[in-house]
Amino acid sequence: MLSQQITTLIDKELTKYPADQRQSAVMAALRFVQDEKGWIAPEDMADVAVYLGMPQMAVYEVATFYHMYNLKPMGKHTLTVCTNLSCTLCGAGDTVGYLEQKLGIKMNEVTADGKFGLREGECMGACVDAPLLNVNNKKMCGKLTPAKIDSILADLEGGEA
């Protein structure tokens, strides 16, 4: 079941579109689900489909098409590292290596304590700051160095309290 909070947000989103075009709100709806639960389970997609009156498969198409939707639990903080060309030229490979070593996980995995998940991302349109990572698709951190990564992780560890 979608929480009251999510349906309220979806209803607000729906006011932006014509009444017979409820499916327009599907991307926003999926985002709200992910914000609340950290990922989007098939049952949530089915609920969104019912709520917006669209086929379940159509919601699934959208959820699987866009990279920023998590289709499995990705930990409390999902770190998405850009590995596209600019970032790679500026050392994204080292960033990934450092993160994997530091967190003790590989790409698309979650730390045992469920705090961090690591994902590979596509270009975030801020190559000037390469190499980049994105925390929970909300906060972009650029010009990464091992030291900077350490401080980001420390902040997240501390900030959760």
Place this chain on the structure above:
Amino acid sequence: MINIEIDGKKIQTENGSTVIEAAHQAGIAIPHFCYHKKLSISANCRMCLVQVEKAPKPLPACATPVSEGMKVFTHSEQAVKAQKGVMEFLLVNHPLDCPICDQGGECMLQDMSVGYGNGHSRYHEEKRMVLGKDIGPLVSAEEMSRCINCTRCVRFGQEIAGQMELGQAFRGEHAEIMSFVSGSVDSELSGNMIDLCPVGALTSKPFRYKARSWELSRRRSVSAHDSLGSGLAVHTKNNRVLRVLPIENEDINECWLSDRDRFAYEGLNSEQRLTKPMIKQGGQWREVDWQAALEFCANGLRQIAGGAGAEQIGALATGNSTLEEMYLLQKLLRGIGSDNVDFRLRQSDFSADGKQQGAPWLGMSIADIGKADRILIVGSFLRKDHPLLAARIRKAVVRGAQVSVIHSTDDDLLMKVAHKAIVAPGAMADAMTQVAKGVAAKQTGGIAGSLASGDRVAVLLGNFAQQHPHAAQLQAMAQQIANVTGGKFGFIGESANSVGGHLARATPQGKGLNAAAMLAAPRKAYVLLNVEPELDCADARQAIAAMQSADLVIAMSAYKHGATEYADVLLPIAPFTETSGTFVSGEGRVQTFNGSVKPLGEARPAWKVLRVLGNLLKADGFEYETSQAVRDEALQGVDVAARLNNAVGGIESQAAAVNGLQRVADVPIYATDAIVRRAVSLQATADAAPPKAWLRSSELGKLGIAAGAQVKVAQGQGSALLEVAADDGLPEGVVRVAAGHPMTAMLGAMFGTITVERA
């Protein structure tokens, strides 16, 4: 009309058409995969790239509209180079193992690669692999690595079937066709995806690895499972039907087939086929030769006609018997002096008999329904009873037609329904009267308002309306509505030959008894043609009782069935694929077909069996050489078009006294006739799930029963144990319990009072 030029050929084409349409009109082939004339344009396979004068690069012919003076080159160097490039890319990830692919020999990709592909591949890296999926018992999606992502199956689901069960998940290199969380594809039209799939990704599960397309003989036939008269291409090998594909006819089935028409053939090869005549002697069934069996029948009938009287003999046929069979059956009965013959087995109201001006029919052509702008559907499980008609109406709705529904269940038609009145069976006539009054009073809004505002109104009476105890009244009301709105009305028709049965005069013409009366007042002898009384009749329990009390039951059937309990002789007859015959479809189209294969074992075409019986009984005029001779005699002097007339007069309204819960009975889509009931793959689908007792949750609350519980549903002395389930689309006071299923065969009439109690 505008003028264009394709490959130097001057062509006049309609403004707004696309290059590929114009080319096809002119007989110029353009290679393509994702384009299909019945589906929306997606232009994603890029195979149809052509050169257009003044365009800087090749354009996809399927998505390029024509314009005045356009010059298109489909075989120029630029076009062919583009097409070859696309082909090479399509083959990069496609397995190159045609010899082990089930589509081999009838594969668009294979054919096209001969024309545009290279002899060898320049790609040596690893190929993309897509896991197979299980999407149900009919369509195999085992080999999704073969998929070229044309999305024809997805668009078919969205646009024709009305439900999007398959979709393209993920993106780019990872894109794959799948269903939501490994769900099955349950559409009653799903088999068409097999035809649409240009490669071997979606194939027919029952036909998989049974034969190669070039080994098969193709025979033209006509569907025996609904009243549409869909054209069938029956594919046979070694005297066995191995698959069925559609024959395209824009006015009937377009290029589609319902799953029932497509997969019912499995029932033809069933283990239960009756292959030798059998006689019951001393309670034991014994196989005998035809001569002995027919003489036994003739003697039995002669004795009863001579003793108890010919009116003690009754004959029942199913509506999917051929015109020839029904004609000879009634001729035989009348030859020995009985008028008790009928094929309207599930009908319960015969009060229109004698008041109807002609044979009941669709009242319009199937194509007309597609062109109607206001459609009222009365008492029809449309999607399940007539899947392709539902698809046609769905298309009309997309074009702007308004559909209204008067019915006792609220099943999803997968189309926009403008207005609906979901009422208990006893209130249907009232609901119709309201609409008729509203239309006459030029009411705005509601069903009446919708109908009154239309130019081309169609009122369609479905199977439920035809089987309804007030069928004549519903017919009279439909007539009234059609007259006031200047529209047409008609019966969709239950079976392949519902109209043909009337033309063959397989109904009582004088004092004879109709199907219901023959069973209510049991006869001493019955001749059954294709009938399984407990599954095919309006009142299963009564039918069985009548059979059991009869002295002689002659069962002509393609199958060993329940008749072994009460029949005295079983005559193996050929199903429609093994005999020549004629079906007259709902719209009055007379379609004759030949047998696709030889009759199995000692089975014989029923018209030949009836002919010999006629001779043995010394009835006049049974010297036919061919089934065509029978048909010609049956239709001699009959102007089919003139005989079809739904007009009815002098119908008195019946008071509907209703006490307690009322039964609403559908005949499930895969329980309609003997062949379908034995088609194993169809029986494995979701639509063939065991019947439940459906009630509104409020009714369940009143009874204090929770959904999911086992309940005893009872009508009179008969009862059945079923699971109970909630359906809030049902009106108050009804219980939906399917008929035509062995689990409910001990219940009584399809309409009537029914009780539900905890088991």
